[in-house]
Amino acid sequence: MPSHLLRGLRSALAVTALAAAGLAPAAAAAPAAQAAQLAARVDNPYTGAGVYVNPEWSARAAAEPGGSAVADQPTAVWLDRIAAIQGGPGAMGLRAHLDAAVTQAAGRPFVVQLVIYDLPGRDCAALASNGELGPTELPRYKAEFIDPIAAILADPAYAGLRIVNTIEIDSLPNLVTNAGGTATATPQCDTMKANGNYVNGVGYALGRLGAVPNVYNYIDAGHHGWLGWDSNLDPAVQLLHQAATSAGSTVADVQGFVVNTANYSALREPNFTIDDSVNGTSVRQSKWVDWNRYVDELGYAQAFRQRAVAAGFDAGVGMLIDTSRNGWGGAGRPAGPGPRTSVDSYVEGGRIDRRFQTGNWCNQSGAGLGERPAASPQPGIDAYVWVKPPGESDGASSRIANDEGKGFDRMCDPTYTGNARNGNQMSGALPNSPLAGHWFSAQFQELVRNAYPPLGGGSADSTAPSVPAGLRSTAVTASGVSLAWTASTDNVGVTAYDVYRGGVLVGSASTPAYSDSGLSAATAYSYTVRARDAAGNASALSAALAVTTSAGGGGGGSAGCSASYAVSSDWGAGFNANVTVTNTGTTATKSWRVTWSWSGNQQVTNLWNGGLSQSGQAVAVVDAGYNGAIAPGASAGFGFGASYSGANAAPALTCTATS
Known part of the structure; x- marks a missing residue:
C-alpha cells in the first residue's frame, strides 16, 4: 500500500x-x-x-x-x-x-x-x-x-x-x-x-x-x-x-x-x-x-x-x-x-x-x-x-x-x-x-x-537560462574587442548577460553583444559570458574565447572616477548607504579608491563589495578586486551600514583610479 x-x-x-x-x-x-x-x-x-x-x-x-x-x-x-x-x-x-x-x-x-x-x-x-x-x-x-x-x-x-x-x-x-x-x-x-x-x-x-x-x-x-x-x-x-x-x-x-x-x-x-x-x-x-x-x-x-x-x-x-x-x-x-x-x-x-x-x-x-x-x-x-x-x-x-x-x-x-x-x-x-x-x-x-526577486517583477521560476553559445569576436583593434554570441533561452526571459575577462566581471549587456574597450595592444585576453533571468537565476559560464588585440597604437587614454553617495535607510541611530563609483576617464580602470571624512561621529559597522579602513572620522574604501575593473562611462559600487548620533550630514567623496 x-x-x-x-x-x-x-x-x-x-x-x-x-x-x-x-x-x-x-x-x-x-x-x-x-x-x-x-x-x-x-x-x-x-x-x-x-x-x-x-x-x-x-x-x-x-x-x-x-x-x-x-x-x-x-x-x-x-x-x-x-x-x-x-x-x-x-x-x-x-x-x-x-x-x-x-x-x-x-x-x-x-x-x-x-x-x-x-x-x-x-x-x-x-x-x-x-x-x-x-x-x-x-x-x-x-x-x-x-x-x-x-x-x-x-x-x-x-x-x-x-x-x-x-x-x-x-x-x-x-x-x-x-x-x-x-x-x-x-x-x-x-x-x-x-x-x-x-x-x-x-x-x-x-x-x-x-x-x-x-x-x-x-x-x-x-x-x-x-x-x-x-x-x-x-x-x-x-x-x-x-x-x-x-x-x-x-x-x-x-x-x-x-x-x-x-x-x-x-x-x-x-x-x-x-x-x-x-x-x-x-x-x-x-x-x-x-x-x-x-x-x-x-x-x-x-x-x-x-x-x-x-x-x-x-x-x-x-x-x-x-x-x-x-x-x-x-x-x-x-x-x-x-x-x-x-x-x-x-x-x-x-x-x-x-x-x-x-x-x-x-x-x-x-x-x-x-x-x-x-x-x-x-x-x-x-x-x-x-x-x-x-x-x-x-x-x-x-x-x-x-x-x-x-x-x-x-x-x-x-x-x-x-x-x-x-x-x-x-x-x-x-x-x-x-x-x-x-x-x-x-x-x-x-x-x-533588498527583495530578490525584486518586488513588482521577477518570479519564483528556478530554471536557469541555457548557457550562452557561439561566443566570438566581431571586431578586434589595438585597444578593444567586440563580442557576440547566440541568445540564451529561458522560461521567464533573459534580462542580462554578464561578460568576464580573465574571470573578472567587466560589464553587462541586455542583448547578446558587448564591446570591451581600454585594452592593451598586442595582448591576449580570455572571455566568458553568463546569462541571468528575471527570476534571478544564472546560467553556467560559456566556453572561453581567446582574443589577442592587434599591435600598435596602445590603449592610451587616462584613468579617472567620481563617486556619489545616497542614504537608503535611516532609523535615527544608524543608517545604510550606497556609493556608486563611475569611470569618468577614457580607459578602463584596474582599481579605485574612495575617501571621505565624516562631519559628525558616524562609524561604519559593516561594508560589502569593498575593502574598508577607518581612523576616527577618516574613511577609505578600495574595490573588492572583482569590481575594480570599470569600463569608461560604466559604474560599480559598494554599500555599508553605519551608526551615529546627532546630525548625519552627507560627506564629500574623493575618488581616484588606476588603469
Missing part, C-alpha cells in the same frame, strides 16, 4: 481515538465513510491549495512604505506561548485564525501554517528566543500547550483545512551542536540533552497533533550553515528519528522537514558551487564555506531529505524552505563570481549571502525578502514558505524588561564581536530592534528594499 494511504488509514482510525480521549468533540466520531474522507491526506498539502494570509501580519505589512506589494503573501501563525492559544486584547487566538482560514478557503483546498514553539527550556543556545517554560516543565508543555492545540485542531469545523505545523524550531539541532561535550556546548543545552525533554516533547507534539487527520507535521531541521558539515548532518537525522519515534509518535506522524526557519541562508548561491575549485583548491576550503558540504539551502534540503529516508522516515516526506528573508538583493548583490586569484577571493566576491558568517542569525543588516511562497518549486521540495513573518524581530538589540521569558542575546547587538561560535565576527544585527516577535519597522522596510 502506498505510504500516503497508510498515513491516511492511520489518521482515520485516530479520529475515534481522539474522541475517546476527550481531545475532540463527540461529533469527531463521525461515520467511517465520513471520517475516511476527512482523513485522506495528500502527499504534498500545498499542491493545488490556497494558503492562509494572516490578517494581523497583513495589516502591519500594508501600513509600511512599499508593504502593500507583499501584504497578500501567506505567513505562518506562531504559537510561542500558552496565552497565544486563546489570544487576547488586540491579538487573534488559534480559533480566530482557523475561523478566518475557513472563510478565506471558501470551500477550496486550503493550507493554514502554524509554528508550534514552546518547549521547556526553549532555544537552549540563545537568549533572545527563550520561552516561558523552565527545563523541567514537560508536564505543563503537554497539558497546557500541546493538548489544547490538538483539541482545537480536531474540531470538525476545521476538518476541511490542511493544517501544516512547523514543530519546535532550533530545539533538536541545538542538541547536536551545543550539548554533550561539544566545543560550543551550553549548560542549558546539556540539561535538555540529559533530561530528554526536547526529544520527548517533540515526540509528544508529533503524536498528539499527528493524530488529527488533516494535520501535516514538519520537524525543524536547522539550516546548511548549522548542520551542513558531515559531523553534524547524520547525527541530526538520527536525533530527529529518535524524537519521531518517542512519546507515542511514529514516523507516520512526520510529513516532512523545514529548513532555514527564521534564518537568512541563501536559497541558491548562483556564482559558485561546492564542486568548484580555484588553482586546485576546493571551494570547501574557503573561509566562508569552511569545509561545509553545502553552500545553500536548496542543496542542503534535498540532501537532508535523502538522508532522512535512508534513516527510516517515510519515502514520501517532503521539505519546506523558509525564504522569507534570504533574498539578499539590492545594490550590493554581486553580479557574478569573484576573481580566480584565490579560492577566498572567488567565494567572497561572488557570494550573495552578505553576512559576516553563516552563524549570524539576529535581524541581519542588508537582508531582503526571498522567493515568494510557491508549491513544488524543486524536486523533493513541497514548498517555499514564509514561516518567519517578515518584519517580526529576532530579538532585542539591548536588554528590555518583559513578561514573555525573552532574554537579551548579544548576537542581537550590532556592536558585539565576541561570540566564539561566530568566529568573533561582527553580529551584523540591525540597531534599535525590539523583543523577538515584536514588529520591527526598520527591518521590514530594509527587507522590502
Whole structure:
C-alpha cells in the first residue's frame, strides 16, 4: 500500500481515538465513510491549495512604505506561548485564525501554517528566543500547550483545512551542536540533552497533533550553515528519528522537514558551487564555506531529505524552505563570481549571502525578502514558505524588561564581536530592534528594499537560462574587442548577460553583444559570458574565447572616477548607504579608491563589495578586486551600514583610479 494511504488509514482510525480521549468533540466520531474522507491526506498539502494570509501580519505589512506589494503573501501563525492559544486584547487566538482560514478557503483546498514553539527550556543556545517554560516543565508543555492545540485542531469545523505545523524550531539541532561535550556546548543545552525533554516533547507534539487527520507535521531541521558539515548532518537525522519515534509518535506522524526557519541562508548561491575549485583548491576550503558540504539551502534540503529516508522516515516526506528573508538583493548583490586569484577571493566576491558568517542569525543588516511562497518549486521540495513573518524581530538589540521569558542575546547587538561560535565576527544585527516577535519597522522596510526577486517583477521560476553559445569576436583593434554570441533561452526571459575577462566581471549587456574597450595592444585576453533571468537565476559560464588585440597604437587614454553617495535607510541611530563609483576617464580602470571624512561621529559597522579602513572620522574604501575593473562611462559600487548620533550630514567623496 502506498505510504500516503497508510498515513491516511492511520489518521482515520485516530479520529475515534481522539474522541475517546476527550481531545475532540463527540461529533469527531463521525461515520467511517465520513471520517475516511476527512482523513485522506495528500502527499504534498500545498499542491493545488490556497494558503492562509494572516490578517494581523497583513495589516502591519500594508501600513509600511512599499508593504502593500507583499501584504497578500501567506505567513505562518506562531504559537510561542500558552496565552497565544486563546489570544487576547488586540491579538487573534488559534480559533480566530482557523475561523478566518475557513472563510478565506471558501470551500477550496486550503493550507493554514502554524509554528508550534514552546518547549521547556526553549532555544537552549540563545537568549533572545527563550520561552516561558523552565527545563523541567514537560508536564505543563503537554497539558497546557500541546493538548489544547490538538483539541482545537480536531474540531470538525476545521476538518476541511490542511493544517501544516512547523514543530519546535532550533530545539533538536541545538542538541547536536551545543550539548554533550561539544566545543560550543551550553549548560542549558546539556540539561535538555540529559533530561530528554526536547526529544520527548517533540515526540509528544508529533503524536498528539499527528493524530488529527488533516494535520501535516514538519520537524525543524536547522539550516546548511548549522548542520551542513558531515559531523553534524547524520547525527541530526538520527536525533530527529529518535524524537519521531518517542512519546507515542511514529514516523507516520512526520510529513516532512523545514529548513532555514527564521534564518537568512541563501536559497541558491548562483556564482559558485561546492564542486568548484580555484588553482586546485576546493571551494570547501574557503573561509566562508569552511569545509561545509553545502553552500545553500536548496542543496542542503534535498540532501537532508535523502538522508532522512535512508534513516527510516517515510519515502514520501517532503521539505519546506523558509525564504522569507534570504533574498539578499539590492545594490550590493554581486553580479557574478569573484576573481580566480584565490579560492577566498572567488567565494567572497561572488557570494550573495552578505553576512559576516553563516552563524549570524539576529535581524541581519542588508537582508531582503526571498522567493515568494510557491508549491513544488524543486524536486523533493513541497514548498517555499514564509514561516518567519517578515518584519517580526529576532530579538532585542539591548536588554528590555518583559513578561514573555525573552532574554537579551548579544548576537542581537550590532556592536558585539565576541561570540566564539561566530568566529568573533561582527553580529551584523540591525540597531534599535525590539523583543523577538515584536514588529520591527526598520527591518521590514530594509527587507522590502533588498527583495530578490525584486518586488513588482521577477518570479519564483528556478530554471536557469541555457548557457550562452557561439561566443566570438566581431571586431578586434589595438585597444578593444567586440563580442557576440547566440541568445540564451529561458522560461521567464533573459534580462542580462554578464561578460568576464580573465574571470573578472567587466560589464553587462541586455542583448547578446558587448564591446570591451581600454585594452592593451598586442595582448591576449580570455572571455566568458553568463546569462541571468528575471527570476534571478544564472546560467553556467560559456566556453572561453581567446582574443589577442592587434599591435600598435596602445590603449592610451587616462584613468579617472567620481563617486556619489545616497542614504537608503535611516532609523535615527544608524543608517545604510550606497556609493556608486563611475569611470569618468577614457580607459578602463584596474582599481579605485574612495575617501571621505565624516562631519559628525558616524562609524561604519559593516561594508560589502569593498575593502574598508577607518581612523576616527577618516574613511577609505578600495574595490573588492572583482569590481575594480570599470569600463569608461560604466559604474560599480559598494554599500555599508553605519551608526551615529546627532546630525548625519552627507560627506564629500574623493575618488581616484588606476588603469
